[in-house]
Amino acid sequence: MSAVAFGGSGVAAKPLIEAGLDPLHVVWLRVAGAALVMLPLAVRHRALLRRRPGLLAGFGLLAVAGVQACYFAALSRIPVGVALLVEYLAPALVLGWVRFVQRRPVTRAAAFGVVLAIGGLACVVEVWAGLGFDALGLLLALGAACCQVGYFVLSDQGSDAGDETPDPLGVIAYGLLVGAAVLTVVARPWGMDWSLLAHTVPMNGTPVAAGLLLAWIVLVATVLAYVTGIVSVRRLSPQVAGVVACLEAVIATVLAWVLLGEHLSAPQIAGGVVVLVGAFIAQSSAPSKGSAEPVASGGAERELSGRGTAA
Numbered sequence: 001m002s003a004v005a006f007g008g009s010g011v012a013a014k015p016l017i018e019a020g021l022d023p024l025h026v027v028w029l030r031v032a033g034a035a036l037v038m039l040p041l042a043v044r045h046r047a048l049l050r051r052r053p054g055l056l057a058g059f060g061l062l063a064v065a066g067v068q069a070c071y072f073a074a075l076s077r078i079p080v081g082v083a084l085l086v087e088y089l090a091p092a093l094v095l096g097w098v099r100f101v102q103r104r105p106v107t108r109a110a111a112f113g114v115v116l117a118i119g120g121l122a123c124v125v126e127v128w129a130g131l132g133f134d135a136l137g138l139l140l141a142l143g144a145a146c147c148q149v150g151y152f153v154l155s156d157q158g159s160d161a162g163d164e165t166p167d168p169l170g171v172i173a174y175g176l177l178v179g180a181a182v183l184t185v186v187a188r189p190w191g192m193d194w195s196l197l198a199h200t201v202p203m204n205g206t207p208v209a210a211g212l213l214l215a216w217i218v219l220v221a222t223v224l225a226y227v228t229g230i231v232s233v234r235r236l237s238p239q240v241a242g243v244v245a246c247l248e249a250v251i252a253t254v255l256a257w258v259l260l261g262e263h264l265s266a267p268q269i270a271g272g273v274v275v276l277v278g279a280f281i282a283q284s285s286a287p288s289k290g291s292a293e294p295v296a297s298g299g300a301e302r303e304l305s306g307r308g309t310a311a
Helices: 002-007 009-018 023-044 053-075 080-087 090-101 108-124 135-156 168-187 194-198 210-236 238-244 247-260 266-284 299-305
Strands: 200-203 206-209
Touching: 002 009, 002 210, 002 247, 009 023, 009 200, 009 210, 009 247, 023 053, 023 168, 023 210, 053 080, 053 135, 053 168, 080 108, 080 135, 090 108, 090 135, 090 238, 108 238, 108 247, 108 266, 135 168, 135 210, 135 238, 168 210, 194 210, 200 210, 206 210, 210 238, 238 266, 247 266
Parallel strands: none
Antiparallel strands: 200 206
16 A cells, blocks of 8 residues: 555656746745644654654655755666666665674575565666666665665564654654655745646646645545555555555556556566566565574564564
């Protein structure tokens, strides 16, 4: 559900951008609007500011502002397909984090699922059509991938802390507030043409209210996406959820085909199937609760050793 929600952001944002809104302004509207929606939950969970300030700041800087800022900066220098592919190296980086930093075992099935998913993603974005070397652009895209790793790792933080587990809704609410504050400095929304939001914009030839598209971006592609995402990470583990998240690119491509008339090529369809297979293999490597086998999800490993991501 999180992948579907995140994947639906592009098809709603593109008509707004084509109508004249700056991409960074759309990102700011997305994050600031979601922060406003989640504000009552931030007030309700204000104790988190005292208990977990580092987690809230990290989530806002990495999972919200960092991914968006690095990705859009990368797009200004390298093709979309290349930037997207580099960003979605995150599942492989998560496996590396789990194996070499946390020193927890991962299964061959999880590693194989990552390889399949990244290979299929290369076909979905048709990376060969935009191969070009720009060192700064690639570094920015890699920065987005590292921030994406931070999203999965921080979403899992404290999931085994019992009654002290930070409420995911509170974490998301404060993360969005921090992200909105950072993006305000980057995007400078005071120069935005606000009047565009009061009109309709063409979506594959059909006029659609700009406000309706913005509501979709805020409520579905941001609030719902982050809420379901952080809950899924805690149930699946960062590395398994990371591979499943690769479905976002496939879903975004399919939605662009259906809603924007952007046709799919045979390699893109084949790549989408490969991503699905890779995500299924990685997800099926998750153990049943109580299993003592070394596994990708680390759920049983945490039960045995008492070491969660926070460790």
